[in-house]
Amino acid sequence: MGAVQGGAVSRTADNLPFLRIEGVTRRFGAFTAVDDVSLDIDRGEFFALLGGSGSGKSTLLRILAGLTEPDSGRVVLDGQDMTGVPPHARPVNMMFQSYALFPHMSVAQNIGYGLRMEGAPRAAIRDRVAEMLALVRMEGFGERRPAALSGGQRARVALARALAKRPKLLLLDEPLSALDKNLREATQFELQAIQERTGTTFVIVTHDQEEAMTLATRLAVMDHGRLVQVGTPGEVYEFPNSRFVADFLGTANIFDGVVEAGGPEAARIRSAELGMAFVSAAPAPGPAGMPVFVALRPERLHIERAAPDATTDENRLVGRVRDIAYYGDFFMFHVELPGGRTIRVSQPNLRRITARPVDWDDRVAVTWDADAVMVLPE
Structure with missing residues (x-):
């Protein structure tokens, strides 16, 4: 198949996935680092393995590289079984978290080392070094040493070196974690553009949720x-399959509930804790009486001052503002409910001045639409 543009992906000529991981397990003594993982990745994908420390993502990456x-x-x-194939014989390269540039070599020498x-x-x-320098927009830097480069420039040199041998698969081990926030965000877009231009299949390991959401065409949590959910960033964020995923990817208010009624297009979840009902636009995951969790993203909630006689109702809670955080582009309100539970509500800052819709200690009503309710099995 030809080069991949704009995030499009393709399969091999016989319609098999470009990269297939079949039932992979890796143990270290009594500890199981990777537990029966199976996953298909198509040619040209930018795929992210996302998880916290000890989740198994780095071990899985090392298995793909042949280092474990x-x-x-x-x-x-690409149709070839990698069992027993040593790292240097695999059509795979890896960009390490530390970049691992040779300090005594110039940028050009580092890029051309593998060749x-x-x-x-x-x-x-x-010729290939010149091509790679142009790809990462570092023409004119070939004679410099790594010590004379910024963190973002070193990251680009490491990427150029990893791509110089034209690997079929490029593995990236938390490559931007050492960069400050602004530089990391800028480099993410550069990395995404380079992946699209080359058509190389990228697999990145990261614990940074925003990084995975920004870069990946698909991700696995x-x-x-174990893989607990695989999908596009939008699918995993908007339709998490468990409390763990809803809480890990982004921010969520999560409540206990019981299915009161459910149909093919809607569900009603009763919360004894809150004394109200959640009405969801999606069907319940099980029959009436089934314990579930309900998750609400802070940005999907609406907040306004409550009328004096306001009470709780369907998809509505009343509480008091106990804290307000100003992030520049949005406000985060912490609203304390009568039972002592606190929920988070975020609202965009749409005005140039820091005017807020509500203030500290205001009695407020928090509401949401039915399609904002995520009902998750226990």
């Missing part, structure tokens, strides 16, 4: 060595 062998299962890349080790002709190395 699985105890069971296999990895098939020199393969015995490529000098002219071919020179990992926990305790």
Whole structure:
């Protein structure tokens, strides 16, 4: 298949996934780091493995690179079984978190290092290094040493070196974690643009939710060595399949509830804790009487001063503003409910001045639409 543009993906000629992970397990003594993971990734995807410390994402990446062998299962890349294939013989390269640039070599020498080790002709190395410098917008930096570069420039050199050998699969191990926020955000867009221009399949490991949401065409949330949900960023954020995913990806207010009624297009969830009902536009995950969780994203909630006689009702809570955080582009309100529970409500700052719709200690009503209610199994 040809180069991939604009995030489009393709499969192999026989319609098999470009990268197939089949039942991979890796244990370290009594600890299972990767637990029976199966996953398909298509050619040209920018795929993110997202999880906290100890979730198994880095171990899985090392298995793909051949740096760690699985105890069971296999990895098939572009139709070739990678079992027993050493790292240097795989059509795979890796961009490490530390960048691992050689300090005594120039930028050009770092980029061309892998090609020199393969015995490529000098002219071919020179041309490829020039091509990579142009790709990462660092023409004119070839003679500099890594110590003379900024953090973002070092990241681009490491990426250029990783791509110089034209790998079929590029693995990125938290490559932007050392950069400050503004530089990290700028580099994310550069990384995304480079991936689209080259058409190389990227798999990135990150614990940064915003990074995964920004970069990935699809992502997998990992926990305790398992994949708990796989999908596009929008699918996983808007339709989490568990309390863990709703709480891990983004911010969510989560409540206990019981299915009171459910149909094919709507559900009613009774909350004894709050003394009210959640009405969801989506069907319930089980029959009446089933315990569930209800999740509400702060940005999907509306807040206004409550009328003196306001009471709780369907998709409505009344409380008092106990704290307000100003983030520049939005406000975050902490609203204390009568039972002592606090919920978070975010509202965009649509005015140039810091005017707020409500203030500290205001009695407020918090409401939401039925399509904002996420009903999750326990």
